Amino acid sequence: MTRKITLWFAFLLLATINTFAQSEMAILPKIIEKDGRHALLVDGKPYLILGGQAHNSSAWPGMMPRVWLAAEAMHLNTLEVPVYWEQVEAQPGRFDFSVVNTLISQARQHKVHLVLLWFATWKNGSNHYMPEWMKRDAAKYPNITGRNGQHVDSPSPNVQATLDADIKAFTALMRYLKIADPQHTVLMVQVENESGAWGSVRDYSPLAQKLFEGPVPAQLLQPAVLTALNVPVVTGGTWQQVFGDRADEYFQAWSVARFIGQVAAAGKAVYPLPLYVNAALREPFGNPKANNYESGGPTDNVLPVWKVAAPAIDIEAPDIYLTGSDKVLKVIDLYDRPDNPLFVPEAGLVAENARYFYTVLAHGGIGFSPFGIDDNGVAEKAALMTERLSPFAQEYAAAAPMMPQLAAWAFDGKIKSVVEHEDHAEQTLDMGAWQANVKFGGDGRANAAPEYAGATGKLLVAKLAENQFIVMGTRCHLSFQPLGGNAGKTWQYLKVEEGQYQNGTFKPLRILNGDETDWGGPGFGDVPTVLRISLVVVR
Numbered sequence: 001m002t003r004k005i006t007l008w009f010a011f012l013l014l015a016t017i018n019t020f021a022q023s024e025m026a027i028l029p030k031i032i033e034k035d036g037r038h039a040l041l042v043d044g045k046p047y048l049i050l051g052g053q054a055h056n057s058s059a060w061p062g063m064m065p066r067v068w069l070a071a072e073a074m075h076l077n078t079l080e081v082p083v084y085w086e087q088v089e090a091q092p093g094r095f096d097f098s099v100v101n102t103l104i105s106q107a108r109q110h111k112v113h114l115v116l117l118w119f120a121t122w123k124n125g126s127n128h129y130m131p132e133w134m135k136r137d138a139a140k141y142p143n144i145t146g147r148n149g150q151h152v153d154s155p156s157p158n159v160q161a162t163l164d165a166d167i168k169a170f171t172a173l174m175r176y177l178k179i180a181d182p183q184h185t186v187l188m189v190q191v192e193n194e195s196g197a198w199g200s201v202r203d204y205s206p207l208a209q210k211l212f213e214g215p216v217p218a219q220l221l222q223p224a225v226l227t228a229l230n231v232p233v234v235t236g237g238t239w240q241q242v243f244g245d246r247a248d249e250y251f252q253a254w255s256v257a258r259f260i261g262q263v264a265a266a267g268k269a270v271y272p273l274p275l276y277v278n279a280a281l282r283e284p285f286g287n288p289k290a291n292n293y294e295s296g297g298p299t300d301n302v303l304p305v306w307k308v309a310a311p312a313i314d315i316e317a318p319d320i321y322l323t324g325s326d327k328v329l330k331v332i333d334l335y336d337r338p339d340n341p342l343f344v345p346e347a348g349l350v351a352e353n354a355r356y357f358y359t360v361l362a363h364g365g366i367g368f369s370p371f372g373i374d375d376n377g378v379a380e381k382a383a384l385m386t387e388r389l390s391p392f393a394q395e396y397a398a399a400a401p402m403m404p405q406l407a408a409w410a411f412d413g414k415i416k417s418v419v420e421h422e423d424h425a426e427q428t429l430d431m432g433a434w435q436a437n438v439k440f441g442g443d444g445r446a447n448a449a450p451e452y453a454g455a456t457g458k459l460l461v462a463k464l465a466e467n468q469f470i471v472m473g474t475r476c477h478l479s480f481q482p483l484g485g486n487a488g489k490t491w492q493y494l495k496v497e498e499g500q501y502q503n504g505t506f507k508p509l510r511i512l513n514g515d516e517t518d519w520g521g522p523g524f525g526d527v528p529t530v531l532r533i534s535l536v537v538v539r
Ligand code: DGJ
Pocket: 056, 124, 193, 194, 278, 319, 346, 371
């Protein structure tokens, strides 16, 4: 009898531990996929990163107060901050995560989440964040050798000693996070920063040359991968034989991705947070060659290489510094793939870029984040920063109360958006039974600012029901027209409410009517407003 009871208790204990372990796993931030769409789950629910990234040298305790001022001014819910390899492992094998601890505890006080950026072997293509003891031993941790034997300011991805050192440090960081952050203040970690090389398409050192002259690895020879890379399907060969005039850049992409993939896999084995890498983009049109972009990083042309070489990386993410809506929209298309959640971890802090926040939502993206939100140590810049943050801050202030709804709608594919192009031309959105017509440049009435030449207007529409929408926008004027079976019918606005979500329910502030809707439809001024629009077909 006693033995039976003991066994029963042992069983109960195991079941409890198991349930606890499962619920721990369940609340770990994770990325899910459904029908080629993605969501970042935080506490088990879709979450939208309303992000901002600190300047490169701002993640020091003495600098953080001003970063937090910027974070508050921006209404962000997630701060992206670097972790510096040179700081956490100043002596080989001796790790000091006190600064990381400060970042995490301050983030909790400010009630925001963190995305940590592992500035390690690569930072913008260079090794500048390697600890001093590595920089002093360039023979052991060498840079790339250029085609003519020249020194290139970029670490070689083919060196085992560098890989081993990075794996050791990154796993130490992930082990630390696992213990220090049971409440998952840290949502994701970016592995390296804009990896790849400027100044040489690949490494031409004897070690790299030997690999280059060897066979292409089997993972890359899969027919689907070769087809995606636009080369004939073959069963084997050297890099030159398989990839022709693209061999150098694909070899470099494979080498960098394999390196980072191994660092990521080792860290994930310790603590399985979502991991991503960011790309210094190449021009998205015309298929430029690697001497025109940072070679080896996750640029659009080598995404198929990265996917097979670095499966522990959940997201290849575009950093948006290109200008021109045609290019930026193309880039967003290229990185929104069934095998790649869309996340924009950096965008230049210029007013025009705030519009792409809407594009990201319409693509079902998991987040958006302008770069360089703090005054970078120059207190006199504070006023200027407030001005520069404002276009983003206004969007986040409007989006934050309905963040859970926006994240869920984005995941379900319910959001569509238009952003003003440089020609300011009118655009339309097909919303099923209705077409939304959007004119840019002002709210369509007295608040239009014809002298304003910038393209900052934008509108997003979330379809709640056949005839009901949540709409948010700036500097545009909206009207509707019935489509499909309703085409040509008479209709009117049933109700246009301005308001905001509170605890999951739309709370109207007022009903817009009269001048506010009679001129074809509602207008949106400089500051984003949220409307719930209900339409009715009359006959
Ligand atoms: C992109 C990088 O990822 C950032 O760390 C930063 O260097 C910006 N460029 C430019 O300031």
